[in-house]
Amino acid sequence: MLGTLATILKDNWEWRKQIARLSVFELRKKSRGAVLSWLWFFIKPAMYVFCFWFALDIGLRVGNAQAGGPPYILWLCAGISPWFFMTDMINIGSDVLHRYPYLVNKVKFPLSGISTIFTGATMIVQLMLMAALFIIYFLCGMHLDVYVLQVPLLLLLMFVFWDIFSILFSHLSAVSKDVSNLMKAFSTPVFWLSGVLFRVDNIDNALIHTVLDFNPVTFFTKGFRAALYDKYWIWEDSAACIGFVVVFVVTLVLMLWVYKQLYKEVADVL
Numbered sequence: 001m002l003g004t005l006a007t008i009l010k011d012n013w014e015w016r017k018q019i020a021r022l023s024v025f026e027l028r029k030k031s032r033g034a035v036l037s038w039l040w041f042f043i044k045p046a047m048y049v050f051c052f053w054f055a056l057d058i059g060l061r062v063g064n065a066q067a068g069g070p071p072y073i074l075w076l077c078a079g080i081s082p083w084f085f086m087t088d089m090i091n092i093g094s095d096v097l098h099r100y101p102y103l104v105n106k107v108k109f110p111l112s113g114i115s116t117i118f119t120g121a122t123m124i125v126q127l128m129l130m131a132a133l134f135i136i137y138f139l140c141g142m143h144l145d146v147y148v149l150q151v152p153l154l155l156l157l158m159f160v161f162w163d164i165f166s167i168l169f170s171h172l173s174a175v176s177k178d179v180s181n182l183m184k185a186f187s188t189p190v191f192w193l194s195g196v197l198f199r200v201d202n203i204d205n206a207l208i209h210t211v212l213d214f215n216p217v218t219f220f221t222k223g224f225r226a227a228l229y230d231k232y233w234i235w236e237d238s239a240a241c242i243g244f245v246v247v248f249v250v251t252l253v254l255m256l257w258v259y260k261q262l263y264k265e266v267a268d269v270l
Contacts, residue, residue, distance in 0.1 A: 083221065147226065
């Protein structure tokens with residue numbers, strides 16, 4: 001497996017320039033033909049945030065901001081912003097080889113690099129959303145502090161983990177469409193059950209806490225809120241960190257095994 005990992009790392013490094021160019025091209029392709037162009041990368045998330053904020057804080061009055069503290073919408077934005085990246089990786093990244101069949105069949109391109117193309121393009125959008133989020137926080141009087149240093153680390157971990165996730169499930173999806181359909185079906189339940197819209201710490205059930213500690217979506221949601229809103233170091237939550245490390249290692253091992261087994265079959269299947 002170490003040989004497979006070395007091959008993947010080598011391929012991504014040697015093709016890094018092509019991967020970077022194709023990532024930018026992917027974004028240009030998405031915005032092509034639209035009058036508002038790249039603004040659509042902000043409009044859709046903004047609409048989602050507004051709807052959830054209005055329903056939860058104004059309608060249901062479940063906003064959890066303390067009296068005199070930062071507004072609830074900042075807590076919501078901190079957790080929901082990384083979700084836009086993760087939902088794209090779950091829905092599209094898990095079947096990315098079908099998105100670029102010409103790179104599989106017509107061009108000698110490393111299959112692991114195809115996932116990195118989409119992950120890179122999605123991360124560029126995430127970086128733009130984070131920049132917009134920092135601006136919103138500044139306008140609301142939330143000043144930057146030392147806890148913000150966690151953000152680059154979280155973004156790096158998010159890129160690496162979900163790239164591994166994409167490589168694993170895109171190969172499985174190439175062999176069976178049931179895998180991609182399953183990922184899309186799981187997307188909505190994962191959103192509602194992972195703490196994107198509620199505080200996991202408010203749940204009294206220990207079993208649910210343990211399950212969520214092994215949920216990478218919960219880990220990144222809590223991580224960004226720890227850095228931007230709740231102001232603590234994510235590694236202080238040792239259970240969440242241990243759970244993420246376990247899931248990361250298991251996903252990596254499965255990815256390496258699947259990649260080694262299916263690498264030669266993917267081109268024939270597609």
